[in-house]
Amino acid sequence: MQTFIQTSQKTPPTAPKKTRTFRLHGDVRKDDYFWLREKKNPATMKYLREENAYYESQLEPVEALTKKLFKEMRSRIKEDDSSVPSPYRDFKYYSRFQKGKQYPLQCRKPRAGGREQILLDGNALAKGKKYFHTTGYEVSPDQTMLAYSTDFDGSERYHIRFKDLKS
Numbered sequence: 001m002q003t004f005i006q007t008s009q010k011t012p013p014t015a016p017k018k019t020r021t022f023r024l025h026g027d028v029r030k031d032d033y034f035w036l037r038e039k040k041n042p043a044t045m046k047y048l049r050e051e052n053a054y055y056e057s058q059l060e061p062v063e064a065l066t067k068k069l070f071k072e073m074r075s076r077i078k079e080d081d082s083s084v085p086s087p088y089r090d091f092k093y094y095s096r097f098q099k100g101k102q103y104p105l106q107c108r109k110p111r112a113g114g115r116e117q118i119l120l121d122g123n124a125l126a127k128g129k130k131y132f133h134t135t136g137y138e139v140s141p142d143q144t145m146l147a148y149s150t151d152f153d154g155s156e157r158y159h160i161r162f163k164d165l166k167s
Contacts (some may be wrong), residue, residue: 012051018033018034079098079100082095083096090112090143092108092109093107094107094108102122106120106137125150132151136149144164144165
């Protein structure tokens with residue numbers, strides 16, 4: 001078993017405490033590291049670069065092993081996988097991946113047979129974005145609308161969106 005070897009950067013950077021007090025509904029909450037949420041603050045970005053440099057220095061001795069393991073795990077993943085169809089009223093709903101693509105397609109087929117309908121293409125939605133996550137798919141009872149939520153910046157603040165499935 002390989003162990004981590006200390007490199008030139010021996011100690012991690014320490015984030016300074018800058019207490020911010022919040023009052024809401026009669027509760028008081030203090031957050032010493034709220035300033036780290038300020039993405040446009042040069043001090044935040046400087047600290048994050050220091051954290052990343054420390055991380056890189058600590059993992060440098062196992063970089064070749066990491067790449068080897070990643071390649072092996074990737075070779076065992078079925079890239080064009082799909083979920084088991086779930087029947088709901090007139091359709092069977094499922095998700096599937098396309099080879100070489102990162103995000104799933106949300107699809108359905110009529111239970112009586114017929115062509116696949118792609119309801120949502122995560123790859124198209126993510127195009128040109130630095131970050132993308134979608135979740136919470138729900139089809140209306142009459143199966144004409146799709147509700148889903150998206151996060152385009154990693155904030156975990158999702159926006160609910162609706163898609164007309166008739167048009």
